[in-house]
Amino acid sequence: xxxxxxxxxxxxxxxxxxxxxxxxxxxxxxxxxxxxxxxxxxxxxxxxxxxxxxxxxxxxxxxxxxxxxxxxxxxxxxxxxxxxxxxxxxxxxxxxxxxxxxxxxxxxxxxxxxxxxxxxxxxxxxxxxxxx
Numbered sequence: 001x002x003x004x005x006x007x008x009x010x011x012x013x014x015x016x017x018x019x020x021x022x023x024x025x026x027x028x029x030x031x032x033x034x035x036x037x038x039x040x041x042x043x044x045x046x047x048x049x050x051x052x053x054x055x056x057x058x059x060x061x062x063x064x065x066x067x068x069x070x071x072x073x074x075x076x077x078x079x080x081x082x083x084x085x086x087x088x089x090x091x092x093x094x095x096x097x098x099x100x101x102x103x104x105x106x107x108x109x110x111x112x113x114x115x116x117x118x119x120x121x122x123x124x125x126x127x128x129x130x131x132x
Contacts, residue, residue, distance in 0.1 A: 007110035008078040011085060014108075014115060015073050027051055035117040041124035043131065065131070066091040071104070081116075083108040089122060093130045100130040 004010070010029060017025035036048045036058065043065075044058045062069060069091030077084040089102045104122040108115055 005113035007081050007083045007108070008076050010110045010113055010115065011076060011083040011108045012073075015071060015085070018071060029113075029115055030054075031111065031114040031116045034115055037117070037119045039120045039122050039124055042120070042122065043124075043127050045124070065094055066100075067094055068092055081110050083110065089127075091130075096131060098130040098132075100126050102126040 004013075014026060014029045017023075017029065030051060033050055034054070036054045038045045038048070038058060044061055046057060048054050048057050069089070071087060071089055073085045073087035075086045077086070085104075085106045085108065087104055089100060089104055092099050102123045104120060106121070107119040109117040
């Protein structure tokens, strides 16, 4: 049996819910006032607080501008309430038909079985190049 409050399990479940398109399950794993920090220079870069802000500033434009977008984790490094996921973002820009394959590192903070914050590090140039 898996501990659903274990930080690494929580983060794995976030990726799994996103991958299967389970948006209610995805949101259930986020604290209502989650701090979501997209990389500076990213097309959706900025710090957003709360699920509504994430939907408006990240998820809605992501869904509108990309097809087949995935966040594919390769590894998880956990220490206490902090989990670092390493992987690759993949997708096709609708406007240009160009692919993005951008490596990422995301630092997650988990509190009480929910994501309290996320800090993304990725090669933002690869996103802009695919969108031009």
